[in-house]
Amino acid sequence: xxxxxxxxxxxxxxxxxxxxxxxxxxxxxxxxxxxxxxxxxxxxxxxxxxxxxxxxxxxxxxxxxxxxxxxxxxxxxxxxxxxxxxxxxxxxxxxxxxxxxxxxxxxxxxxxxxxxxxxxxxxxxxxxxxxxxxxxxxxxxxxxxxxxxxxxxxxxxxxxxxxxxxxxxxxxxxxxxxxxxxxxxxxxx
Numbered sequence: 001x002x003x004x005x006x007x008x009x010x011x012x013x014x015x016x017x018x019x020x021x022x023x024x025x026x027x028x029x030x031x032x033x034x035x036x037x038x039x040x041x042x043x044x045x046x047x048x049x050x051x052x053x054x055x056x057x058x059x060x061x062x063x064x065x066x067x068x069x070x071x072x073x074x075x076x077x078x079x080x081x082x083x084x085x086x087x088x089x090x091x092x093x094x095x096x097x098x099x100x101x102x103x104x105x106x107x108x109x110x111x112x113x114x115x116x117x118x119x120x121x122x123x124x125x126x127x128x129x130x131x132x133x134x135x136x137x138x139x140x141x142x143x144x145x146x147x148x149x150x151x152x153x154x155x156x157x158x159x160x161x162x163x164x165x166x167x168x169x170x171x172x173x174x175x176x177x178x179x180x181x182x183x184x185x186x187x188x189x
Contacts, residue, residue, distance in 0.1 A: 012101040019090045019097075019115065026087045026122065030080060033129065036136075037076045044069045068139045072132050079128040086121035089114050 047062050047069070054062055093114040100107030 008101040008104065009098070012097050016094045016097050019093050019118070022118065022122075023087060023090045023094075026083050026090065029122075029125065029129075030083045030087070033076055033080045033083060033125075036132070037073060037080070040069050040072050040076065044073070065139065068135060072135050075128050075132040075135070079125045079132065082121045082125035082128065086118045086125060089118035089121060093118065 044066060047066055051059065051062055051066075093111055096107050096114065097111050099105070100111070
């Protein structure tokens with residue numbers, strides 16, 4: 001009987017390789033989503049810091065962009081939640097498969113159900129991710145010429161921007177009030 005149980009465990013190891021690969025894909029997807037979330041959050045910080053310096057038209061544009069970024073952040077958070085849920089389903093699926101082999105129980109239905117739940121969660125995650133990417137791509141037209149738009153700032157902001165440019169030979173992306181690639185580091189206060 002013991003040899004049969006060892007054979008069942010070896011068979012389960014072979015069967016759970018597919019969910020393990022799925023778990024690897026989910027972890028990669030979570031990594032991409034968290035990176036996009038960080039970039040959107042950084043962009044939001046830059047806009048919020050520079051918002052008082054903008055004139056009316058530019059201020060309205062910045063507020064519109066902040067609303068779009070907020071929508072993107074919400075979609076990304078839900079997408080991350082579904083990806084994590086899918087990962088949990090896969091882990092439970094693997095655990096139940098091993099428990100069934102170890103205790104010689106027929107747990108094929110719960111294993112199948114958990115795998116279907118994992119696939120549905122990943123599908124929802126990808127649909128939300130696609131929506132977030134679509135919003136980001138549709139709003140990209142705002143940032144094609146950030147250099148031309150900086151002159152819409154009020155005179156005090158223009159002077160500040162000009163003085164920053166003269167003090168440093170190459171301004172960083174975080175200094176530009178219209179940079180979508182801005183990486184902001186927390187400033188010490």
